[in-house]
Amino acid sequence: MFGKGLVKGLEITWKEFWSPKTVIQYPEAQNPIPERFHGRFVLDTDKCIVCGMCANACPNKVISLKKQKVGTKQFLTNYVMNIQYCMFCGLCVETCPKDALHFSKVINMNQYFYNNIPLVLVQREAPAEQVEQEKPAAKPTPQLKADALAPTAESEVAASKASDKEGE
C-alpha cells in the first residue's frame, strides 16, 4: 500500500521524539575526554635529554629547539612549537625516547593574535657554568620551500613577547 513507508517513518520519529536527548549543550556540559586525546602538548623538562628526535619526526617541522652545553650535559633553553602547522598526528610523542613529551587534555588553544599562536613550552636561560653555545638542533632543511616561507619560530616568539598577551 502506498504510504505505508511514510507511516512507518513517522512511527520511528514519534518514538525518537520521546527517547532521551543525546545532544549536550557544550560550554555548560562536556563529554569526558579520553585518556589518549591529542590536546595541547606538555613537555617534562626534567626528563628531556634534548635529543631532538621529536623535531626530526615531525612531518611539518613544527618543533624547533635550542640547546646549550652546560658541563657535560645538554641544556634545553628553547622549545617552541609552531602549533598552527601541527597536524596533531602524535609522531613526536611516539618517538620521544624518554617519554618527556606528551599530550594533555587541553582543547582550547585559541589565541586572539597571530603572534601568540606558537606554543612556547620552554624558554629559559642556561645556568652560569655554560661553556659553549651550540647551533640549533632542528635546523630546517633547505629542500623544504614551505619552511622558507613560514616565519621562524624564534622570530615569532620575539614578536609575541613584545605584543599584547591579552589572548592568553
Add this chain to the structure above:
Amino acid sequence: MIRTQEYNLNFGPQHPSTHGVFRILLTLDGERVVKAEPICGYLHRGVEKLAEARTYTQFIPYTDRLDYLAAMLQNWGYVMAVEKLMGVEVPEKAEYMRVISGELSRLASHLIAIGTYSLDIGAFTGFLLAFRERETTMDLLEELTGSRMTLSYARIGGVAADAPDGWLEKVDKFMDKMPTCIDEYDGLITGNEIFQARTREVGVLKPETAINYSISGPSLRGSGVDYDLRKAKPYGVYDRFDFDVPLGKNGDCFDRFDCRMKEMRQLVRIIKQAIQQIKEIDGPVIGKVPKVIKPPVGDAYAEIETSKGIIGYYVVSDGSPKPYRVHVRRPSFINLGYLDEMLRGYLVADVVAILGSLDIMLGEVDC
C-alpha cells in the same frame, strides 16, 4: 513555435550537496541536463608531491587527509604498500586491530553517506539519526587513537597502540545496538515512498559500463557486479571472517544507497567476529621494523577496499629514507568518470540525487 535555447548552470563549488568543493558545469535544455562537465581541483594540495619530501612514516598523517571520513582505511592502504616493499611481517594482533578500526571507519563513512544522501533528497530526520551513531563511532575511535577523524593509527609494521582496557567490550556493545539503529534508518529512509520515487530508476549504471569505467566500491556493487576486494583478493585477515557482499539489481541510485545500508549490517558481523577472535591472541601490535625506514630499491602496489571503492597506493623507493614517488589510485575520482553520461537526460533535481549516490569525497578526488 517557441524557440528554446540551451544554457549553462554552475552547480557548485559552494553547493552543500556537492559534499565539498566540487563544481559541475551543467548545460541545460529547460530542466533537462544535456551535458555535464565535472570540474575538480578546488581541494588539491599535492599530497603525492608532499610525500617526496617526507619520510615513509611521516606520510601517514597525510593519507588521513585524502578520505577524512574513513581515515584508517587510507592509512592501511599506504602502510600495506610500504610493508610489501620492505617485506615486513605484521603481527596477527595488529591485523585484527586494523580490521576493527578500519571497519569502524567504514561505518562512520557509510553513516555520513546515507545521512547526507537523505538530506540531499530532503529527509532531515534520517540525517540526524545517522549522525547520532556516527558520533558514537567517532568517540570510540577517539578513545583508541586520540583523534576523531584524522586518526593516523596505522604504522608501518602494525598499528600505533593496543586497544585501551575495556575498549573492545565497548565496541562489542555498540555493535549489538547497531542493527536496531540500521532498522531505524531502513524504516525512515529506505522504506519511504518519496525517497524511492526520487531514487529508483534514476542514474542507472549498467554493469558492463561500470566495469569499463573502472568504477569500484558500493557504486559498482549497486550494479550487481560482485567484486569486493575483501572477498575477491582477501588481504590482512579478511579470509577468516564470514560475511556477505551485498549486491544491487538495477544499478540505480536506490541500489547504490541500499548497498551501503546492507554493507553496514555486514561490517557489524565482521567486527563482532574480529572481537571474538582477537581475545584469544596475545602479542605485540607492531612488528620488527628498523627505526629508520629505508626500503630496498623497487616499487610496490597495494590496494584495499575502502568505503568509497578500491584505493591503491603505488610506492617507488630509491633506497633513501624518503619515497621517490607515491601515487594514489583514488576511487572517488575514478567513480566520477562516468558522471557526465550518467547525468544526461535527467532533471536538475536528479543531479543532486545522482551525485550523492556516488558518495564522492573531495579530499580524495582532488588529492
